[in-house]
Amino acid sequence: MWSTRFSERARAYWTAERTQALTGGKRLAILPAEAPGLLRALGLLDGDAAMAPDRARKFFQINHLVRLLEPQLAAMHAAHTVVRIVDAGCGRSYLTLLLAHCARMRGAGIEILGVDRDPDLIAECRRRTEIAELSDLVHFEVDNVGELEPAKLGEIHAVVALHACDTATCDAIALGVALGAELIAVAPCCQAELARAWSSLEGTGGGFAPVWNAPHLRREIAAHLTDAMRMTLLRGAGYEVTAAEFAGSEHTPKNTLLRAIRGTADADAARAYAALVAATGGCGLRLAERLPR
Numbered sequence: 001m002w003s004t005r006f007s008e009r010a011r012a013y014w015t016a017e018r019t020q021a022l023t024g025g026k027r028l029a030i031l032p033a034e035a036p037g038l039l040r041a042l043g044l045l046d047g048d049a050a051m052a053p054d055r056a057r058k059f060f061q062i063n064h065l066v067r068l069l070e071p072q073l074a075a076m077h078a079a080h081t082v083v084r085i086v087d088a089g090c091g092r093s094y095l096t097l098l099l100a101h102c103a104r105m106r107g108a109g110i111e112i113l114g115v116d117r118d119p120d121l122i123a124e125c126r127r128r129t130e131i132a133e134l135s136d137l138v139h140f141e142v143d144n145v146g147e148l149e150p151a152k153l154g155e156i157h158a159v160v161a162l163h164a165c166d167t168a169t170c171d172a173i174a175l176g177v178a179l180g181a182e183l184i185a186v187a188p189c190c191q192a193e194l195a196r197a198w199s200s201l202e203g204t205g206g207g208f209a210p211v212w213n214a215p216h217l218r219r220e221i222a223a224h225l226t227d228a229m230r231m232t233l234l235r236g237a238g239y240e241v242t243a244a245e246f247a248g249s250e251h252t253p254k255n256t257l258l259r260a261i262r263g264t265a266d267a268d269a270a271r272a273y274a275a276l277v278a279a280t281g282g283c284g285l286r287l288a289e290r291l292p293r
């Protein structure tokens with residue numbers, strides 16, 4: 001059987017020295033020798049069980065992300081027989097399948113729905129899932145995250161999104177809040193909504209003019225302020241939120257994780273959001289109209 005043969009090859013290849021050279025001794029959710037079949041299915045290990053440098057970046061992204069979420073995942077597994085998760089903008093299912101694999105390894109119940117608007121990617125996800133022998137735990141749908149109907153999804157405990165483009169991260173947040181998810185974990189990328197709004201302020205003067213007038217700074221600073229606004233909005237919607245670096249910038253420059261855990265609403269959040277919007281030029285996020293405040 002190919003998986004047995006490949007596992008033997010991978011265990012022989014991933015000596016302690018090679019593993020140490022790859023990981024630098026960091027604790028990870030999985031090491032190559034521990035999950036060769038999964039990593040081969042995901043295309044992160046080559047046929048000879050080696051890992052190409054560009055594949056290592058994705059390997060570290062998903063590994064670090066899952067490690068960071070372990071306390072929340074463990075708490076959800078303790079509370080629910082089957083933890084149900086939506087992976088919004090799942091792409092090629094790297095995170096989706098690692099989450100399922102880790103739950104299986106710990107003998108915990110999990111069901112994951114991966115959603116992506118690209119039908120070719122979803123076909124690839126299904127192929128990978130079959131190879132990784134995780135089809136009993138993971139399903140996929142072609143859909144727009146912003147158009148998912150919460151009532152049709154049933155009980156969902158967590159919504160995750162790794163690099164869901166631009167406002168798709170807001171869609172994932174809005175979905176998580178609408179579902180009352182216990183955990184919403186998003187690693188945003190290409191946050192462009194605010195930068196687009198700021199571009200209309202170019203040349204208007206004002207305290208933020210040096211930022212509005214420099215397209216590069218506009219994009220960079222808008223990305224962080226977008227995340228600050230998202231955090232504030234999530235607090236108003238009843239979540240305790242942190243922002244943390246989940247992977248080194250050598251693995252991805254988009255390495256911020258917003259981790260929101262359902263708790264009590266911050267009564268000051270609406271004021272804080274309005275103050276942040278006012279201080280930076282008056283442009284906010286459409287997400288503000290979609291969340292309870």
Ligand SMILES: C[S@@+](CC[C@H](N)C(=O)[O-])C[C@H]1O[C@@H](n2cnc3c(N)ncnc32)[C@H](O)[C@@H]1O
Nearest residue numbers: 089090091116117118144145162163164165168
């Ligand atoms: C940069 S990729 C990240 C994929 C995956 N999460 C990963 O980290 O490998 C972003 C993915 O989000 C999907 N996407 C973007 N906007 C979406 C939306 N509104 N609804 C569903 N999928 C979306 C894209 O098709 C793409 O596969």
